[in-house]
Amino acid sequence: MTGSFPVPHGGHVPVLKLGDVLLVTLQGDLHDGTAEQLQQDISQAVADHGVTGVVLDISGVEIVDSFLGRVLAEIAAKAGLLAAQTVVAGMRPAVAITLVELGLTLPGLRTALSTEDAMRLLSAEAEQAPQAAKGAQGAQTWVPRSGRTCRESP
Amino acid sequence: MQTAGGVSACLPIHSDMDLVWVRQHVRQAAAQLGFGLVEQTKLVTAASELARNTLVHGGGGQMECAPLEGRSPGLRLTFSDDGPGIADLDQALRDGYTSGDGLGMGLGGARRLVHDFSVDSRPGAGTTVTVAVWKSGAPRPREER
Numbered sequence: 001m002t003g004s005f006p007v008p009h010g011g012h013v014p015v016l017k018l019g020d021v022l023l024v025t026l027q028g029d030l031h032d033g034t035a036e037q038l039q040q041d042i043s044q045a046v047a048d049h050g051v052t053g054v055v056l057d058i059s060g061v062e063i064v065d066s067f068l069g070r071v072l073a074e075i076a077a078k079a080g081l082l083a084a085q086t087v088v089a090g091m092r093p094a095v096a097i098t099l100v101e102l103g104l105t106l107p108g109l110r111t112a113l114s115t116e117d118a119m120r121l122l123s124a125e126a127e128q129a130p131q132a133a134k135g136a137q138g139a140q141t142w143v144p145r146s147g148r149t150c151r152e153s154p
Numbered sequence: 155m156q157t158a159g160g161v162s163a164c165l166p167i168h169s170d171m172d173l174v175w176v177r178q179h180v181r182q183a184a185a186q187l188g189f190g191l192v193e194q195t196k197l198v199t200a201a202s203e204l205a206r207n208t209l210v211h212g213g214g215g216q217m218e219c220a221p222l223e224g225r226s227p228g229l230r231l232t233f234s235d236d237g238p239g240i241a242d243l244d245q246a247l248r249d250g251y252t253s254g255d256g257l258g259m260g261l262g263g264a265r266r267l268v269h270d271f272s273v274d275s276r277p278g279a280g281t282t283v284t285v286a287v288w289k290s291g292a293p294r295p296r297e298e299r
Contacts, residue, residue, distance in 0.1 A: 094195035102263035
């Protein structure tokens with residue numbers, strides 16, 4: 001078991017940019033300080049690059065306690081204020097079981113079973129969003145329901 | 155390092171690096187006693203919550219880890235500090251109550267993740283939290299929910 005539980009050195013978790021998405025892969029056992037630093041790094045990266053999505057891959061994380069759970073929820077909330085959607089990907093079943101017993105169901109945190117699913121989810125949304133905006137504009141332009149149309153017609 | 159091999163150990167808790175050592179030791183000890191993956195994850199999570207309480211609220215302290223004899227192997231973890239103590243234990247165990255900036259799930263949540271849980275604390279006299287977990291299959295000695 002020891003081999004699969006590497007001791008990280010306090011520091012930065014790499015934040016990668018893939019198109020419009022930031023991919024952050026958490027590995028092993030994080031220091032509290034590293035997790036706090038990660039929150040800042042992600043918020044900064046979202047603002048700098050103007051990405052529309054953040055994927056947090058936690059498939060390599062063996063435990064999520066209430067501290068790390070709070071960090072994940074806060075990363076999602078902060079990215080949300082900066083107009084980016086966050087998806088937590090790859091949570092281990094044992095971690096999910098433990099979080100629920102701990103009383104931490106993290107409502108509002110979106111999840112996917114794998115990083116691939118998370119990317120697909122975000123890109124599907126990114127495709128839908130502009131269409132929805134176009135559709136709304138179309139309705140304003142074409143549907144003769146507004147008072148302006150009535151006044152202009154005679 | 156006392157964590158190398160063996161289940162019994164006494165680890166200091168004075169920084170977030172020490173929390174990492176505590177989690178590692180508990181996982182290693184639980185694996186050595188044959189705990190399943192979910193059991194290990196629950197116990198390590200509980201230990202992480204309690205060790206963080208010792209660090210944040212107790213101002214640092216230590217964790218003692220000892221094997222338990224019985225019909226099934228078990229593990230006893232004792233977290234102690236010389237901090238301010240807990241004035242209202244019922245309140246501290248309630249979900250959502252926090253004196254710091256956490257979610258307030260630590261103590262109550264940790265209690266749900268273990269089989270046996272006891273707190274000894276008086277204002278000004280520090281806090282000692284003792285938890286015990288047995289490998290599945292054994293009858294649970296006491297259920298506190």
